[in-house]
Amino acid sequence: MTAELGQLALIFALLMAAVQAFFPLAGAALRLPAWVAVARPAARAQALFLAVSFYCLVQSFVVNDFSVRYVAEHSNSALPLFYRIAAAWGAHEGSVLLWALILGLWTAAVSLFNRALSEIFTARVLGVLGLVSVGILAFILFTSNPFDRLLPAPPDGNDLNPLLQDFGLAVHPPMLYMGYVGMAVPFAFAIAALMSGTLDIAWARWSRPWTLVAWSFLTLGITLGSWWAYYELGWGGWWFWDPVENASFMPWLMATALIHSLAVTEKRGAFKVWTVLLAIFAFSLSLLGMFLVRSGVLVSVHAFANDPERGLFILAFLGLVIGASLLLYAIRAPAVKDHARFHWFSREALLLVNNVLLVVAAASVLLGTLYPLVLDALGLGKISVGPPYFGSVFAPVTAPLFLLAGIGPLVAWRRDDPARLWRQVRWLVPISLTAAAVIAALWFRVGDLVTLAFLATAFWLGATALLPWWQRLRRREGWRGLRQPAGFYGMTLAHFGLAVFLVGVGVSNHYSVERTVRLAPGDSAELGGYRFLFQGVRAFDGPNYGADEGIFEVYRDGERVAVLRPQKRFYRVQRNVMTEAAIDPGLRRDLYVALGEPLEGDAWSVRLYVKPAVRWIWLGGLLMMAGGLLAAADRRYRTARATAAVPVSVNATA
Amino acid sequence: MKWGIALLALLLALPASAGIEVRQFPDPELETRYQNLIEQLRCLVCQNQSLADSNADLAEDLRDEVYTMLLAGKRDAEIVDFLVNRYGDFVLYKPPVKKTTWLLWFGPFAALGLGGILIWRIGKKRRPEPPPPLSDAERRRLEKLLQDHGSDDS
Amino acid sequence: MLKYLLPLGLFAALLILLGIGLTLNPREVPSPLVGRPAPTFTLPRLDDPETPFDSAEQLRGRVSLFNVWASWCVACRQEHPFLMQLARQGVTIYGLDYKDTREAGLRWIERLGNPYRAVAFDAAGKVAIDWGVYGVPETFVIDKQGVIRYKHIGPITPKDWEEKLGPLVDYLEKQP
Incomplete structure (x- = not known):
């Protein structure tokens, strides 16, 4: 019933x-x-x-x-x-x-x-x-x-x-879908604005909080997914550039561009047409992701059961929704008047650069994700595009983005003086570099240029994010300077989150160590200054699985810092074997143990990792999400409701 | 036919337990090379996993091949060629640069360049308004001034 | 106006490519060995460990199918009756028993029939790697000069035979 x-x-x-x-x-x-x-x-x-x-x-x-x-x-x-x-x-x-x-x-x-x-x-x-x-x-x-x-x-x-029998993955899809689907709201605002004909700035203003909330959920969803892949897939990576991950990352990049472009449209009435296009793109990429994940055109670790019939339906849906939107755009956009002017060194100009970089980044991910499919469709052979490609293409495109994200918020609208800005931030450059070098030297003893660049960029971002607060504190002599709109707090927090994320990526990518060893009970192995003592394996009985559970004591300088219990589970109904890694998390480092195969005697093959600062990656994601929500909670979006402003003209432009 | 392959893939590739084998290396540099190689090579039967990440039978065999060749003193390029000769470019997570992949490799940078041009053009178009046009009297004065100074300015 | 139509144009192109993509199988990887001489090997025969299967000798002089199979492979079982039928029609089929045990392989032949002129026994799967095998069953079409002309991935169905493999074999038979 x-x-x-x-x-x-x-x-x-x-x-x-x-x-x-x-x-x-x-x-x-x-x-x-x-x-x-x-x-x-x-x-x-x-x-x-x-x-x-x-x-x-x-x-x-x-x-x-x-x-x-x-x-x-x-x-x-x-x-x-x-x-x-x-x-x-x-x-x-x-x-x-x-x-x-x-x-x-x-x-x-x-x-x-x-x-x-x-x-x-x-x-x-x-x-x-x-x-x-x-x-x-x-x-x-x-x-x-x-x-x-x-x-x-x-x-x-x-x-x-069994992969899905996990807390992280239980909550990950709802959060992710809140983000994906949330992109439909700014999309609908943009289409409605195109239908009305006049792209006045009211739609930009009122689609901002929706976009921010949807973006925050998308950020949270991706962060949860990455965290889940890290501990559940059992090999310690946090991002694989898998088509399905890319399917969530592309709308995120586009939505990030949209958030920034909406700010220009609302504040200065500029980039109207561009903003509309970004709103359409962000939702298009959401739908494209749905197609990629559910049609079986690409092979992915996370794909759903493949069904070409469903693929065809989604493709037709995609074609109708996006095709009609882009057609409407092509008809209405030429009539939109956009008179806003700005100097080459202004907040507008920097946000334009931000947008171009983010869109190019999203396009690169799209290109890499679809390229194998396109070659195959054209009969030009089969190739794979994986992490090495994305690593070498994505980094140069996004590096300038991180550097500019630091100064963007410090530059005035319309026109600013580069010399003034330079006076303001020049001492942050040596400070960032020195801090990065000192941290790298003290914390990890060895330094290398890539990590140094990551750390310096992170310090630069963090310092420039905090600079306006510091100045306000000094100038206004007191805490009153800190009374800023929530939007400003949100932006600072999100940029700060980006800095935290960069620390995590730079440090964990370079200083993580791993080792695969054969351990019999009583044996121990050294890794990254820790000693992993294997106590043996015992049987463990779960609700719908049985498991071998290894017990590892981890010592540092003779002191026990953690007991880890990785499992190798056998799910009775699906007859699936799964490794369940054990992790001792920490801001400084994660200790990560995965149980391999039983070898002769009581020995097991075991993989050990020490991953410094890996948690900062997800911490950064959470901070960005919090920043987005904080910005969405800005009073402007609530109080102005009472004054019920800006009527939108229903007349199409003649 | 498709389902046959899907079924096969199911049999061969159970995800979510990485291949964990203990291997002895004469020196750590060789171990790093081994790790790099198996991370850059794609397991053919799996759902988009590298040789390092898969516990499929074939992935295990291919890891063995890579390991044996490394110990035999083969260079990385030789090992990669060995696999490409048998399985094609598909095994490479880093696709080779050739005519069919030019767009893939250079596209993003071309887009970046295009974006740069776009920014420059928009910047030029959006420059703050020039001062209002000169009246006739002003223009005559300007021309006169320019004539006086023109020679050493241009 | 034109520049405003650009997104729509790009999207339409993408849509067409995605549509074509739907008809393709992303798991099928074409073999670089097609058009090249078949890799040579010498392995013991499945039915007799003492007799060698010498590929340079066997896979030459006549058009043949080289079928990679295993007793543990579900799809091979589905394919087997059709291989029997092809053998009865006079198609030359060689087999490679991949990562199997001799007993299981022999039992399979005994129970389901033997469509093969000879079966090489590749317990370690090394020869299969040389042939670029990544899943069983796989079938190679080899011409009279011992050159691989086609690779079929997955079980051969009557439809596959009618559409692709059969005509190719007929054509190759007519070549010198």
């Missing part, structure tokens, strides 16, 4: 999405207030139906209803409750439903909070979001229905992929 209810709610949601798309858009075009007024209630109703539908799916998992095919294929009665719930989005069908639900929630949020803009503009935004919903819900109902029955019902289910 529950499954049928879920199915029914899904169908209602599709109908409601169609209503939400048709009436407001048609009403806005034909000036029919009654039709325009449909937008908000329809959006909320659609979200409600989706919530019911999703609840029904989760409930089917909770009560182990194996007559539902999707449940039977991805759950098991021995699976702990938490993972049974998470299994609802553990595979293709359920995860698209989650995607749709999150889109519904974003839409409902827009209908609730977007009071500042005219009814017609809001109706258009909701209408565009409704169109996207229609596509996704049709996709679910026609190609990926999670409520299909399996009769006769099997006595028990196939269990969830």
